[in-house]
Amino acid sequence: MGEAAGGDFVTVRLGGQLLGIDVQRVHDVLKLGLLTRVPRAPAIVAGVMNLRGRIVTAVDARRCLGLSDREPGAPAMCLVVEQDGQPYALVVDAVGDVVTVAGEDHEANPPTLAPLWRGVSDGVYRLDELMIVLDVSRLLAVGAAAEAA
Amino acid sequence: MDELLVDFLTETAENIGVVDNEIVRWEQNPNDRAVLDNIFRLVHTIKGTCGFLNLPRLEALAHAAETVLGRVRDGKLAVSTAVVTEVLAALDAIKAILRVLEASGKESEGDDGELIGRLDRVASGDLAVSPPGGGSVADVDGGARAPQSIRVSVDLLEQLMTTVSELVLTRNQLLQIARRFGEGDAYAVSLQRLSQCVSELQDGVMRTRMQPISNAWGALPRMVRNLALELGKKIELEMTGGETELDRQLLELIKDPLAHMTRNAADHGIEDPKARAAAGKREAGRIRLNAYQEGGHIVIELSDDGRGLNTERLKAKAVDAGLLREREAAEMSPQQAAKLMFHPGLSTAETVTSVSGRGVGMDVVKANVEKIGGTIEVDSTPGRGTRFMLRVPLTLAIIPALIVAAGGERFAVPQIAVRELVGAGSEGEDRIERVHDASVLRLRDRLLPVVSLAALLGLPESDAEERFVVVAQAGSFSFGIVVDDVFDTEEIVVKPVAPIISSVPVYSGNAILGDGRVIMILDVNGVAALGAGSVDRAQPRAESEAAADADPAGDRDSMLVFRAGSPHPKAVPLSLVARLEEIDVAAIEWSEDRPVVQYRGDVMPILSVDGAGTLKPRGRQPMLVFNDGGRCVALAVDEVIDIVEDSIDIRLSGEVGGRLGTAVIGGRVTEILDVGHYLTAGLRPVIRPIATADIAQRAAILVVDDSAFFRNMLRPLLDAAGYDVTTAASAEEALRLREGGRRFDLILSDVEMPGLSGVDFARTVKTGGDWAATPMIALSSLASDSAQARGLEAGFDQYVAKFDRVSLLALLERQLAKAA
Numbered sequence: 001m002g003e004a005a006g007g008d009f010v011t012v013r014l015g016g017q018l019l020g021i022d023v024q025r026v027h028d029v030l031k032l033g034l035l036t037r038v039p040r041a042p043a044i045v046a047g048v049m050n051l052r053g054r055i056v057t058a059v060d061a062r063r064c065l066g067l068s069d070r071e072p073g074a075p076a077m078c079l080v081v082e083q084d085g086q087p088y089a090l091v092v093d094a095v096g097d098v099v100t101v102a103g104e105d106h107e108a109n110p111p112t113l114a115p116l117w118r119g120v121s122d123g124v125y126r127l128d129e130l131m132i133v134l135d136v137s138r139l140l141a142v143g144a145a146a147e148a149a
Numbered sequence: 150m151d152e153l154l155v156d157f158l159t160e161t162a163e164n165i166g167v168v169d170n171e172i173v174r175w176e177q178n179p180n181d182r183a184v185l186d187n188i189f190r191l192v193h194t195i196k197g198t199c200g201f202l203n204l205p206r207l208e209a210l211a212h213a214a215e216t217v218l219g220r221v222r223d224g225k226l227a228v229s230t231a232v233v234t235e236v237l238a239a240l241d242a243i244k245a246i247l248r249v250l251e252a253s254g255k256e257s258e259g260d261d262g263e264l265i266g267r268l269d270r271v272a273s274g275d276l277a278v279s280p281p282g283g284g285s286v287a288d289v290d291g292g293a294r295a296p297q298s299i300r301v302s303v304d305l306l307e308q309l310m311t312t313v314s315e316l317v318l319t320r321n322q323l324l325q326i327a328r329r330f331g332e333g334d335a336y337a338v339s340l341q342r343l344s345q346c347v348s349e350l351q352d353g354v355m356r357t358r359m360q361p362i363s364n365a366w367g368a369l370p371r372m373v374r375n376l377a378l379e380l381g382k383k384i385e386l387e388m389t390g391g392e393t394e395l396d397r398q399l400l401e402l403i404k405d406p407l408a409h410m411t412r413n414a415a416d417h418g419i420e421d422p423k424a425r426a427a428a429g430k431r432e433a434g435r436i437r438l439n440a441y442q443e444g445g446h447i448v449i450e451l452s453d454d455g456r457g458l459n460t461e462r463l464k465a466k467a468v469d470a471g472l473l474r475e476r477e478a479a480e481m482s483p484q485q486a487a488k489l490m491f492h493p494g495l496s497t498a499e500t501v502t503s504v505s506g507r508g509v510g511m512d513v514v515k516a517n518v519e520k521i522g523g524t525i526e527v528d529s530t531p532g533r534g535t536r537f538m539l540r541v542p543l544t545l546a547i548i549p550a551l552i553v554a555a556g557g558e559r560f561a562v563p564q565i566a567v568r569e570l571v572g573a574g575s576e577g578e579d580r581i582e583r584v585h586d587a588s589v590l591r592l593r594d595r596l597l598p599v600v601s602l603a604a605l606l607g608l609p610e611s612d613a614e615e616r617f618v619v620v621a622q623a624g625s626f627s628f629g630i631v632v633d634d635v636f637d638t639e640e641i642v643v644k645p646v647a648p649i650i651s652s653v654p655v656y657s658g659n660a661i662l663g664d665g666r667v668i669m670i671l672d673v674n675g676v677a678a679l680g681a682g683s684v685d686r687a688q689p690r691a692e693s694e695a696a697a698d699a700d701p702a703g704d705r706d707s708m709l710v711f712r713a714g715s716p717h718p719k720a721v722p723l724s725l726v727a728r729l730e731e732i733d734v735a736a737i738e739w740s741e742d743r744p745v746v747q748y749r750g751d752v753m754p755i756l757s758v759d760g761a762g763t764l765k766p767r768g769r770q771p772m773l774v775f776n777d778g779g780r781c782v783a784l785a786v787d788e789v790i791d792i793v794e795d796s797i798d799i800r801l802s803g804e805v806g807g808r809l810g811t812a813v814i815g816g817r818v819t820e821i822l823d824v825g826h827y828l829t830a831g832l833r834p835v836i837r838p839i840a841t842a843d844i845a846q847r848a849a850i851l852v853v854d855d856s857a858f859f860r861n862m863l864r865p866l867l868d869a870a871g872y873d874v875t876t877a878a879s880a881e882e883a884l885r886l887r888e889g890g891r892r893f894d895l896i897l898s899d900v901e902m903p904g905l906s907g908v909d910f911a912r913t914v915k916t917g918g919d920w921a922a923t924p925m926i927a928l929s930s931l932a933s934d935s936a937q938a939r940g941l942e943a944g945f946d947q948y949v950a951k952f953d954r955v956s957l958l959a960l961l962e963r964q965l966a967k968a969a
Contacts, residue, residue: 036659036667037558039606041650042599048647048667053315055659057647057668086647138651 006103010079011096011131015067017093020131021079021100027087028080029095032058046091056080058089064139066116081136088140101125157198159300164191166367172233172240173370177385179228189218195243206256207246214239214270220272230378235271237371238264251959284711303397306357313347313354313448314642320347321639321663341622351640358398362440362447363391365404369411373436376415378681383433384419386411390440395447399541402521403449406887410451410537413511418455418535428532430454446523446565447543450904452536456579458529460486467492480813487529491515526903528879536881538903550641550670552662554634555601555618556608559668561641561660561885566673568627571618572634581618581631582729587792589723590618596723598707598792599629600680602671606655623677626707626794630676639663643670655679706792708814708821709773713758713786718819720812723792725824727776730783731769742764748774748781755783756827775824781829789817807863825866847873847890848965852898853910854881854928863897870958879903880910887920896920897957900929900940908943915944928957 002116008027009020028051035047035058046058058078062070070076078089105125109118112130122133168191175184183549197209214236220226242264246554249257320343327340370386377384395403419425419434426432439450464478490511504668518525523541542565550561551570573581573590580600581590589596599618599835603610618629641660650656657672707723715874737744737755744755744764755772757764764770764785772783793815807826811818850872853862860876867874876892877883881904883896896914900907907927914920929937929943939946947964949957 009496011915034666036669037657038650038653038669039556039558040610040655042652045649048650048669050661053318053661055644055647055661056650059649081633084648088647088649 006101006106007055008098008100009125009131009133010081010098012077012092013094013096014060014061014065015090018096018129018131019134020101020125021081021090021099021134025041025081025136026079027082027094028090030078030080032078032089032091033074036118037060038106049089051089052086053067054087058091059140060091061139062091062093065120066114067124083137089141090136099127099131101127154202154254158247159790161198161247161386162193164195165240165247167191168240169237169371170367172237173374176228176230176233176374178867185218185222189215189222192218204250204256205277206259206261207243207250209265210239210243210246210261213265213272217268217272223745226272226274232271234378235264235268238269251470260662303355306354306397309354310358313351316347317351317640318642318661319664320344325663347442347658354668356394357394358396359394360397361391362395362400362449364391365395365400366391366407366411366438369408369438372408373411373415376412380416380421382415382421384415385433386438387435388438390438393440393447395443395541396543399521399543402517403523403539406517407438407449407451409514410511411438414451414453414455414535418453418457420456421683423929424456428456431694440545443540446540449539449541450536451539451544452534454534456622457531458487458490458527459535460489460529461532463487463489477813481722483531484528487527487535490527491525528904536904548641548643549638550660551619551638552636552668553602553617553632554636555611555632556603556606558606558608559636559662559666560602560632561639561668561670562621564638564675566621566623567620568620571620572631573616573618573631580615588631589729589792591728592618592620592629596707596709596726596729597627597629598632598680598723598794600676601631602676603631603633605676605679621673621676623674626677628677628680628707628794630671630673630680641668641670690876708819710785710790710793710814710819711771711773712788712790713784718790718814718817719758719786719822720793720819721773721813721824722823725775726773727781728774729771729789730774731771733785734765734767734770737764737770744785746783748783753781753783755785755893757785764895775828784822784827792909823862825862847871848894849873849875850961851883851886851891851893851896852876853878853880853896853902853907855879855902855904856899859899859928865890866958867961870961872961880905880907880913883910884913887918890919892919893923896923896925896944897928897961897962900927907945908940911940911944924962924967926957926960 008023010023010026011023012019017055035049037047044059044063046060046063049056049058058132060069062068067087073107074093076093077095077096078091080087080089105127106123107126108123108147110124113121117132120135120139122135122147124133125131159696168188171184171188171191175181178184192215195582196208196215199205199208199211217226217232217236221228221232226232242261246257249255323340327337355856357760366388369388373384373386376382414436419436420428420430422432425434434453434455435881436453437450437801439452441448443621461485464481464486466472467473468475468478472489472492478486491514492512515525518539518541521541523539523676525540526538527535528538549564551564551567553560553562571590571592581588582596583589588599588601590599591597597618597620601610601768602608612635617632617635619632619635620627620629639662641662643660645651645654646659648658653676655672656669656675658670660668660670662668708720709723709726710718711722713719732746732748737746738886740743740752745752746755747753755764755770755776770785771787771789772785773789775782775784809821809823812821813819850867852860852863852867852874854876855878860878863872864876875886875891877886880898880902883898884905898907898910902910905913907929911925911927914923914925924946925944926947926949927937927940929948930939940948949959949960
């Protein structure tokens with residue numbers, strides 16, 4: 001995995017951990033607004049929302065990664081990504097800067113990383129702290145698969 | 150590409166489609182000048198334009214075909230299969246060249262010498278013998294007129310539709326803002342006008358998307374003709390209602406299922422002429438296609454008069470495939486078995502012909518129809534034919550929906566599925582009661598199974614006193630959805646749900662409301678299916694699962710299952726039970742050796758199942774209360790077990806009083822009681838026994854009702870009253886009796902029936918034929934004034950509520966006396 005070319009990543013926080021998402025995948029960043037709940041939907045679905053006339057399904061990244069739920073009322077942000085032509089809003093705790101990283105700073109997933117995380121991670125970058133690269137497609141797929149099991 | 154050429158291609162494609170069908174019609178009526186002239190003109194036009202555009206190959210072919218047609222028209226050549234086949238071959242060749250032309254802009258290279266040679270030989274009479282009968286040459290021109298339409302690209306229409314959808318949303322938002330802030334009059338007036346314009350615009354744009362359904366079946370006459378030739382059969386295709394309009398998008402989606410079903414009918418349904426002759430049928434088989442609008446749906450019927458489905462074979466296959474146990478298969482009615490054909494991999498074709506049986510089965514057809522929110526039903530009579538009923542929504546885009554709230558969330562219920570709204574408190578007449586794990590609503594002396602939407606969706610239940618019940622219709626099954634609150638009806642623009650949610654069966658889509666929030670749209674069928682699990686969760690489910698799967702939503706009855714007198718379960722239809730009561734045994738009194746109880750200011754007799762006393766010695770006695778024309782009768786039971794929603798197939802038993810027979814309910818053999826028997830026993834003094842002497846001869850009565858249960862209930866009642874009873878399960882079946890020369894003194898018909906409704910049936914009977922003078926009485930469970938007016942207008946002489954036995958008997962007597 002050391003061959004990565006580096007690039008630009010949107011940094012997000014999830015339960016204290018720094019994560020990076022390929023900036024190319026992110027269409028929009030916004031504060032989590034009013035959600036309509038979808039009872040009986042897979043647990044990772046936080047709800048559906050109106051994004052300028054489009055209906056977007058909000059997926060809670062905490063649920064995808066097996067983290068505990070956010071405190072009720074705690075602020076949350078979302079990143080709008082597209083998967084198979086469908087818009088999804090990935091709900092995270094906070095969104096930070098876009099960082100540019102060099103390919104040589106890339107490292108493979110540390111063996112201590114939990115299996116669930118390893119499945120959705122494309123390795124790590126050593127910045128001031130460790131940034132785990134999140135593969136959004138695999139995250140959405142894993143979340144849905146965990147539901148089906 | 151040259152604009153002229155583009156126009157030519159579009160126009161010719163249309164013309165060729167018309168010619169295809171015209172030629173088949175012409176073959177059936179060779180002497181129809183109008184049809185022939187029409188074909189000749191179309192081919193002539195193609196030839197002329199080709200010459201103009203310098204398309205020599207097309208021109209030569211069209212010319213050869215025109216020569217053949219010209220000779221026929223001039224009376225020099227008789228119409229024969231050879232003539233038609235060669236003309237069709239020429240059209241096919243033209244079509245092939247057109248396809249290349251469309252793709253490349255150039256006429257393809259090729260030699261049509263052989264085909265042209267054959268056409269010329271046909272034209273010179275080589276393949277034809279007898280000259281046609283006389284007939285003057287009609288004026289060729291005169292029919293042509295300028296078309297009152299223009300061509301617009303489909304993309305543009307789609308774009309318009311999207312814009313209008315957004316406009317509707319914005320309009321709704323404005324209306325809500327106006328409501329909230331109570332803007333001034335001038336503003337309100339303008340807004341009102343805007344609103345109206347938007348509605349009209351929406352309506353107009355919707356109509357541009359509508360196309361006559363004949364566009365979807367335009368290719369069928371040709372297909373059936375070819376199949377008939379290939380299979381050595383004689384088949385007539387009859388199409389009615391082709392002008393019925395349907396959303397273009399839906400039209401595309403039902404095209405293939407329809408073609409598939411028609412092919413099946415021609416291949417498997419219709420027998421070869423020899424077999425038909427042996428069965429005493431007309432040599433030519435008939436396939437009928439009929440389309441009509443019914444509310445927000447389009448109904449398409451496809452029927453054939455062939456051999457019918459081989460239900461035994463279907464069952465055997467289902468058993469082989471492990472879908473059914475032998476015992477279940479044996480207990481299955483032919484109707485239930487016919488539905489097995491929608492299971493994957495269960496095709497009845499004994500041999501796979503080149504025509505059908507290619508692996509695209511009815512399961513795919515069903516899946517495609519359901520994907521667009523439609524339903525499909527099948528009905529088959531061995532030796533008489535098969536009939537499919539397809540029901541699809543008019544449009545997918547914008548629907549009116551009722552906005553409700555449950556567990557703090559709002560949901561949209563498509564208006565089309567909503568029958569009525571009922572406020573339900575914890576007190577009063579419309580009260581929700583619990584029967585073990587199931588809830589029921591008492592609605593106009595009937596019990597309706599209800600499900601709580603909040604509970605179903607795992608949302609917190611409201612503890613409010615006042616709740617609402619949305620009475621919804623899923624297939625032929627009605628049930629109540631309990632919600633906390635009901636808001637407006639809104640027009641919503643339906644959008645499909647994301648794939649991650651699409652596996653949840655309770656949603657059919659989502660939409661953005663006027664206030665900008667997203668709302669989930671409930672799929673009433675999904676809610677019913679999910680709710681059914683909670684309605685009969687007390688019963689072992691696995692056993693009935695296979696049968697239930699084969700029988701989705703359609704033809705289901707809710708049965709109240711209880712024990713009385715013996716450990717074997719007994720059941721009555723929930724719809725006949727007015728109330729469930731528990732009465733303190735101490736309150737029971739005796740009158741003339743019969744237990745009675747004072748109930749609602751009247752004395753109500755208490756009966757027991759076998760006449761033997763099964764009353765409890767103390768405590769509270771559970772009982773079912775039946776209501777009959779204002780009088781109540783109670784049936785004492787040991788214990789109410791459950792409410793089960795299932796498709797009920799009653800096996801009639803012998804002459805045991807009070808029992809209709811047995812049925813398998815929730816996987817257990819259950820005795821079905823004849824409520825009528827108990828009512829008669831309980832209300833002895835009220836019902837005047839009608840002696841057979843009252844009527845010199847036994848009057849013949851025809852009972853038409855799709856519900857096996859009601860047929861089985863009415864027959865013994867009418868028999869006992871001295872009538873000669875014949876039953877029919879559908880209006881179509883009844884009309885066949887008419888064709889068969891049967892006569893009746895009176896017809897009793899259900900109003901709500903699949904296929905021909907009671908109202909249409911009455912209209913058909915009264916407009917002519919042998920039964921035109923026969924009195925008709927409508928049996929209806931919903932006797933609203935407008936429904937009655939419609940029925941009476943259609944030709945019913947009287948209306949009577951289905952459960953009102955006293956009135957029914959009295960009415961019969963009166964009507965027959967009048968007729969005599």
